[in-house]
Amino acid sequence: MPRFVSILLAIGVSTGTHQLAADAPNFKKEIQPILKALCFDCHGPEKTKGHLRLDQLNPDLVKGDTAEEWHDVLDQLNLGEMPPSKAPQPNAQQRAALTDWIQGALRDAAAARRFQEGRVQTRRLTRYEYANTMRDLLGVNLDLARDLPPEPPSAEGFLNNGATLEMSPTQIEVYLKAARRALAEAIVTGERPKEFAYTQTETATGRLPNRRVAGHEPVRPEFILDLKQFPRHGEFELKITARAAIPEGGGLPRLRLTMGHVPGIIHVPRGTIGETDVTPASRTYSFRGRMEDFPQPGPIAFGNSGFKGLIVMMDFLDADGNELRYADRTYPQPPPKPPKNKPAPKVEPVPFGKRLDILIEKVEFRSPTYTSWPPPSHQRLLPETNATDELQRVRELLPAFMRAAYRRPATSAEVEQTVKLFGQVRPRVNSFEAALRETYASVLVSPYFLYRVETRSEQPTTSSPRLTDHELATRLSYFLWSTSPDSTLAKLADAGTLHEPAVLRREVARLLADPRATEFTDRFVDQWLDLDALNRVAVNPEFFPSFDNRLKDAMRRETQLYFAAILRENRSALELLRSDWTIANRALAAHYGLEGPRSSAFERVALLSRERPGGLLGHGAFLLANANGEDSHPIKRAVWILDRLLDDPPASPPPDVPELNPENPDLAKLTLKQQLAAHRKKESCANCHRGIDPWGVPLENFDAVGLWRTEVPKHGKRPAVPVDASSTLPNGRVIDGVQELQKYLTTERRDRFAHALVKRVMAYGLGRTPDWGDRDAVETLTKQFIESDFRLNALITAFVQSDAFQTK
């Protein structure tokens, strides 16, 4: 028995519904007899229908090239096309044996092929890695990834997988453009630009669209700041001094800022600057942004509009994010004319302090916001040198810049090559700075910058070659910070000591303790758990009239922060499966029916009720994203659990999936659970679904927006029925409801969960799908992770120390 299997058995990892190759049934003994009985008559020595001889089709998909043929066989079986209806049919066991074997063999063949072809080690930076890296390298904070195409997710949902990350001409164009845009900000010429500054204590007024027209929402700001003249470009700062009036025990009201212009009475193009809670004590809130990121009027006045400037608009919201609108309020909008013969109703204005409200005391705007001239970025990228001529100066500047960009020292040949470019560019432009920008831009579109390069070692080795210290620093930094190594890591790499276990352990601790580690918790959780799916589900307002779509963001935050807290507080990762707490802000807590948070800030909330279990299975992000916006969706939820939590994704559905017969008048009367049962009765569907559905049914107590229910509401002809959350797992285990599912997962499936989490952390940290060569590493790390009592900290530390992390 191969070694990895014995390790696997030793620690008792269950392998889920599909089997590993070595455990798989013996083809000759168990599979071939079934094929012989059912298929060889037409696809054998006597007849070879469809030019297919199953008696001769090589069952070794790894070494042979028969994967495609076997894939066809699987499809035909699943579709129920073969054996033809007149011929003897396989019984359920035979069918399952065949499909399980083919699926397993196909999976092995795919994994083996990936491994044989070599791993993709050279990974392009993802959009967010690129944006972070450029920010840290140049010292300017621009939204540089904006125009880059979104990344395709890998099979496990990760965006940083080297094999799926691609390059296209469009991207090269965007990289070059972004480099030039950033360098134009970072390296400056000429005089300090004029600053525009405005202060207002009273709102401006004017005519703004106040009805919904042609899909455009009305604007009814509480306070307007006029920017009659403004820079079209550069950073701005807005300082708002304000205080709130809050009735006893109420949540903090919120202030929302938007900026835009007024091209017509139909709509006001605008972008959101930000939102903040406002406290009863007067405070000054500061916001920053960039002028060019907001809609601006064209350089020529539009039509006969008198106002060519920008406006900053402020809206007041209650703690749940609903706009505060009071009938007596004098909005900046002139009030509508009362209908003829009907006097306007008299409304007494309510003084500030009597109800939930915000008072704006002062608004200050200034742009651009340079604190020094030239700005710090300029001083960093273009420090004074003693060089007397330009070429000499470039020769002195480039090594430091290229060191930072390439994440390793540049060779002198590389520096000279780049100096040569400067020589070509210089005569075409009118300043040293302009030529230097172009020269630096070339470094920022170099493959050494855009890719994390790990070169092949020159001498062939029997074992995998180890990473250099520079490559190690890069892997580590992108794993935990999604950006290039900082100066500490760079120094350790230059000194060649980073790989020493004690140094590395200290660095992992330092990186995890740094605020930048939120890059890891946010990105990893987003991708591992597919939180983006929240944005792909539309909640149907007919079914959930009071559901506020902004809750989706809060749900995403809940899951991200929950994971981060477990890591930071060194709690057991099993709390991802079951706990008695969560993290929520006021809006989300109210949605869940919990008490505590008063503001939009997230805080820890204790869960005392059965109806709100702690852990991912009780998170709105999971429950809503894996529903359909109207009702729960046991299949989606099941697939998510199997794939994300147990690393046992079901095979994708066969082509031409037949639908349940909609003519069947009985079907409409069934609940979803009953419909699923009907679905499973069809032999072609049953194969997969009896392994899937039972995992989703225990969550039936949660509706499409993640709230507890005891009754499935009436729908069409089907009357309301009580929730039935009991289900029988493929292994015969009966599970009734979410609590039992959680208990089952944290006891009997805990090792499988550990195995899954280890594999996903590895996939994210390595930027590739763990393959055959990683089997030992996965099992060893799983074992260590379990022994550490499921501490994420220990897992990350062990992973970074492992050969898997430190070799190519």
Add this chain to the structure above:
Amino acid sequence: MSMKKSWHLNRRTALKAAGVSLALPWLEAMGTPTPSRALPRRLCAVMFPFGIAMPKDNAADREWGWFPTGTGPKDYRLSSVLQPLEPVMQDVTVFQGLSHPRCRAMNGHDTGDTFLTGNNLAPVTYQNTVSLDQYAAREIGRHTRHASLTLSTDGGVGPRTRTTTLSYTDKGQPIPALSDPKQIFERLFGQDGASRRDRESLQNSGSILDLVRDQSKSLHRHLGVADQRKLDEFETSVREVEQRVERSRSWLDVPLPKVDRDALALDATIDAPKEYLRAIYDLQFLAFQTDLTRISTYQIGSYGPSRARKFPGVLGLKADWHGLAHGAGKKGGAEKIGRFDQFLTANLARFINRLKDTPEGDGTMLDRTLVMYGSSNSRTHQNRNYPLLLAGGRQLGIRHRQYLRFDEKTPMSNLFVSMLQGLGVETEQFVDSTGPLAGLS
């Protein structure tokens, strides 16, 4: 309190802002730097996912099926879904029965990738082949500033088998799509190549790309096989951009056409499907009208995760497009998806109308533009009998006002061959074609 009356507008500007009127004259002077003075031939291909409703002919809700009734070619009656096309039927042919034979056995959700390529995706690697538009762009794209324009609601390329782009290079690599109207506008009309600075910048780009390609070549030697393949992507991309830079330089003395950006709903986002779809069609129209490109593809939604899944919900229908498609066979389901499909048709009809309303040569723009529209599913998950139609191209030898029905033996690539021939791209075969499509010319 200071009362400032700062922004007042009259009705005319308001109308203009709503994008009501915009008629650009055909700018003869703009032309192309190539000596060819022939009028342009254009191609636009649009796809939507998940298929349509197909109630039986005697069903009460037959009008919400996509396909016309009747036996064709002249005996047909449009359903309510295609009704918005009635006024332009003299320029439209609807097809029944066509699909890509090689894709029929693929997963029902995988065929968005192959809508314009006609090939089955290779197992394991999901390698694709060149798409119709890029095949045509090799020839037609040489005449314009942009060889082609690739658009989709979700942008980028998306995951394999659920891609968010219809366009594939010669090597079968997906081409990232643009999705944001503002971004598309900038790409088309943003950079005016006339200034001295642009000239310098293009020259510099040439030098920079040269250097980067050298670096890439020397790096190549130090990489493993799989990494080399990745780096090839990089090198090919750099080379392509170098060619684009060259092309831009040849366009330097040709001023960019001026268009009024305020007349387009560039701020429309995917959350407002009506305005968004209109803006995207408007941009394609403008790109054609100003001859910045002659080829475009546009994928509405995708078979995978897509923000466009919410479109029907915003229009007051069932929230999820995919769910709507699955429910098409249920009672009342045909009308639900049919109404949404009708909305999509109305948007298409508006685009066709704009092309038809714009004179060009001795006809209209539509006479020289082929607009193909459809889905790669009939019933959802069924990769057969695509709902398909072709509009435009009367001066390219295409016959219209008909409903052409085919059996399963006729590959959809025959339609591609007819279209390519109409576009003047000499083609005998495309993937599995057996000839041009009968009855179309």
